Amino acid sequence: MVAVDKSFKERLIDFTFYCRERQFMLGPQDTREAFEIAERGYCLDRKLFHYSLKAIYCKRKEHFDRFDEMFDRFWSRFYEEKLEARKKQIKQLKKEPEADTIIFLGAKFNKPRKEQKEKEAKQTKGANELVRLRFTDFSKVNVADKERLEELAEELFHQMSMRFKRRLKSSNKGSIDIRRTIRHGVSKGGLMLDLAHKKKRKEKRKVVFILDVSGSMDTYSYYLLRYVMVLRTYFKSLEFFTFSTELTHVTPLLRANNEEQILKQVGRSVHSWSSGTKIGESLTAFLDAYGSKFLSQKHVVVILSDGLETGNVTQLKEAVGTIRRKCKTLIWLNPLKGMKDYQPIQKGMVNVMPHLDAFESAHNLDSLLKLEKLLMDV
Amino acid sequence: MAFSNTKITLLNKEIKALVSDFYEHDYILNEALATSVFLLKNLEKPLLLEGDPGVGKTMLASTLAAHLGTDLIRLQCYEGLDVGTTIYEWNYQKQLLHIKLFEQDRDKKALGEEIFGMDYVLKRPLLRSISAEKPVVLLIDEIDRADEEFEAYLLELLSDFQISIPELGTIRATTKPLVILTSNRTRELSDALRRRCLYHWVDFPTKAKEIDIIARKLPHIDEQLATQVVTFIHNLRKSSLHKPPGIAESLDWAKTLLLMNETHITDEVVQNTIGCVLKHKDDIEFVRNKTVQEFLVSVN
Numbered sequence: 001m002v003a004v005d006k007s008f009k010e011r012l013i014d015f016t017f018y019c020r021e022r023q024f025m026l027g028p029q030d031t032r033e034a035f036e037i038a039e040r041g042y043c044l045d046r047k048l049f050h051y052s053l054k055a056i057y058c059k060r061k062e063h064f065d066r067f068d069e070m071f072d073r074f075w076s077r078f079y080e081e082k083l084e085a086r087k088k089q090i091k092q093l094k095k096e097p098e099a100d101t102i103i104f105l106g107a108k109f110n111k112p113r114k115e116q117k118e119k120e121a122k123q124t125k126g127a128n129e130l131v132r133l134r135f136t137d138f139s140k141v142n143v144a145d146k147e148r149l150e151e152l153a154e155e156l157f158h159q160m161s162m163r164f165k166r167r168l169k170s171s172n173k174g175s176i177d178i179r180r181t182i183r184h185g186v187s188k189g190g191l192m193l194d195l196a197h198k199k200k201r202k203e204k205r206k207v208v209f210i211l212d213v214s215g216s217m218d219t220y221s222y223y224l225l226r227y228v229m230v231l232r233t234y235f236k237s238l239e240f241f242t243f244s245t246e247l248t249h250v251t252p253l254l255r256a257n258n259e260e261q262i263l264k265q266v267g268r269s270v271h272s273w274s275s276g277t278k279i280g281e282s283l284t285a286f287l288d289a290y291g292s293k294f295l296s297q298k299h300v301v302v303i304l305s306d307g308l309e310t311g312n313v314t315q316l317k318e319a320v321g322t323i324r325r326k327c328k329t330l331i332w333l334n335p336l337k338g339m340k341d342y343q344p345i346q347k348g349m350v351n352v353m354p355h356l357d358a359f360e361s362a363h364n365l366d367s368l369l370k371l372e373k374l375l376m377d378v
Numbered sequence: 379m380a381f382s383n384t385k386i387t388l389l390n391k392e393i394k395a396l397v398s399d400f401y402e403h404d405y406i407l408n409e410a411l412a413t414s415v416f417l418l419k420n421l422e423k424p425l426l427l428e429g430d431p432g433v434g435k436t437m438l439a440s441t442l443a444a445h446l447g448t449d450l451i452r453l454q455c456y457e458g459l460d461v462g463t464t465i466y467e468w469n470y471q472k473q474l475l476h477i478k479l480f481e482q483d484r485d486k487k488a489l490g491e492e493i494f495g496m497d498y499v500l501k502r503p504l505l506r507s508i509s510a511e512k513p514v515v516l517l518i519d520e521i522d523r524a525d526e527e528f529e530a531y532l533l534e535l536l537s538d539f540q541i542s543i544p545e546l547g548t549i550r551a552t553t554k555p556l557v558i559l560t561s562n563r564t565r566e567l568s569d570a571l572r573r574r575c576l577y578h579w580v581d582f583p584t585k586a587k588e589i590d591i592i593a594r595k596l597p598h599i600d601e602q603l604a605t606q607v608v609t610f611i612h613n614l615r616k617s618s619l620h621k622p623p624g625i626a627e628s629l630d631w632a633k634t635l636l637l638m639n640e641t642h643i644t645d646e647v648v649q650n651t652i653g654c655v656l657k658h659k660d661d662i663e664f665v666r667n668k669t670v671q672e673f674l675v676s677v678n
Binding site: 025061 | 389390410413414417420421423425428563566568569572575576578579618
């Protein structure tokens with residue numbers, strides 16, 4: 001065992017917090033194991049320490065891919081400081097140690113300056129920050145927040161996928177839900193008077209997503225695409241189309257398991273990305289080419305678009321009407337609905353509104369997550 | 379610091395020894411994976427390996443068992459896996475026989491207690507792994523294929539190395555097994571399971587490493603042919619296929635070409651043997667519609 005300096009332990013705890021802020025799921029047990037490997041002497045070799053922490057702190061591939069950069073960013077400063085201090089130590093070999101130096105692994109270091117500590121504290125963000133990001137409109141996210149929003153989206157979408165996987169749901173009938181029955185009993189002194197029940201979820205639906213990737217939807221398309229990618233395994237079948245001036249069938253591209261790869265491929269194959277909007281024409285093309293295959297009374301169709309039609313409005317009205325007749329449920333997600341005082345009074349929206357079963361916003365993470373209930377219940 | 383330097387050297391030596399010993403067993407470890415295996419041995423914490431099919435996750439467990447000179451207990455997961463198949467089952471025939479033999483001359487209570495002893499338990503892989511005389515390697519393969527309920531069964535074993543049997547109580551491990559779990563990510567594993575494990579994402583090997591693997595497994599192969607096979611496979615992995623080929627497919631193909639006395643890859647060779655590499659109709663069509671030169675462009 002190697003005696004690990006207190007300041008090193010503090011640094012290790014700081015690193016744990018640094019990882020937690022970036023959505024790593026770390027508990028006290030992980031920190032304890034990190035201490036253990038440090039005490040075993042693994043911290044004396046940077047590479048060994050790096051790989052060991054990586055094995056302990058990463059819990060999934062997304063963490064694994066980001067860890068190297070995070071480790072380098074956090075610990076490089078530490079190693080530079082260590083080198084700097086060693087140089088100073090050589091110079092002051094015969095002098096008395098200064099009051100503001102600390103010993104670490106046999107080497108002397110300057111204590112971090114007070115101003116620096118205060119600066120770091122200001123940069124630390126708590127739960128409020130996450131709540132704020134969750135409600136931020138995708139189009140208004142600034143560059144500084146983008147990375148954090150990405151991480152938050154990844155985590156929240158992951159949690160959502162876990163909920164989608166559940167096979168049972170609470171209900172008034174069905175088998176007894178022991179856990180919830182006991183929980184109800186707590187307020188009645190342990191007497192289980194109210195029985196809670198659970199039953200199997202409805203059969204999974206077939207879903208068709210049609211995403212508008214025109215210039216006006218640019219900022220939202222990326223997050224909506226990621227949202228659809230999370231959902232792709234939880235429906236009996238999920239078909240995915242994009243359109244702006246022309247329709248593209250992108251389902252075959254969703255087969256790859258790697259999310260990053262899918263995004264790249266979709267970006268490459270969708271030629272009309274960020275161009276004008278011809279919703280009516282694109283939906284008619286969808287009906288002609290895929291209508292007979294992907295529309296039935298078992299299908300739910302979700303159209304994600306702002307409804308700012310630049311083409312023929314009558315064609316749009318007819319296409320939406322036909323889709324509605326041929327499917328079980330038609331949901332329209334419009335990011336503009338999240339704007340204050342928004343009214344669907346544009347020509348395009350006015351014509352399609354009578355055919356819709358649900359009209360929802362999709363402008364921030366929170367509104368996307370609310371869709372979960374809608375999609376589960378259809 | 380003299381002590382520290384010795385310590386570093388010792389640790390590095392141990393990891394290097396691990397890499398070279400695995401190499402002797404035809405498994406090429408990189409430093410990061412070697413460190414994870416080293417921690418698995420030293421921290422006694424399960425190791426969860428995730429990665430595409432065919433990258434050598436299962437092979438790692440069998441090589442570890444060979445390296446340690448111990449047994450490998452493998453539990454192949456599938457949907458519907460239950461306690462009876464994985465942990466234990468009562469040996470009903472033996473219990474009935476015992477009852478028949480002693481029903482006359484024993485008191486009923488003692489008889490009842492006797493037939494619910496360890497002698498009447500059929501040990502399944504998980505129970506066998508914790509009651510072995512010396513530490514074994516326990517491979518829980520393709521855990522993503524099993525149900526979430528089975529994941530819950532595993533939690534007790536993975537964190538405390540013990541199993542609770544209602545009639546017998548808690549059975550603690552006599553020796554702690556080295557547990558390796560593998561997953562192809564066909565579904566997300568629970569956070570509870572992930573928290574209890576060390577983690578390593580096993581990626582496809584680099585081109586140089588894959589050539590090394592082929593040369594190691596097939597010592598008679600021509601270097602140029604091995605390089606062509608690996609270049610072809612690496613280019614295939616970059617294409618959007620239903621099932622990208624793994625290392626096993628590279629080896630199979632190289633072996634086939636060696637058997638057919640081919641010295642280099644041509645369009646005709648690809649037409650005839652691509653079935654060794656690709657297992658999906660659309661993928662085969664995709665390759666057959668292209669020329670071999672398109673897949674022999676050098677990649678890093």
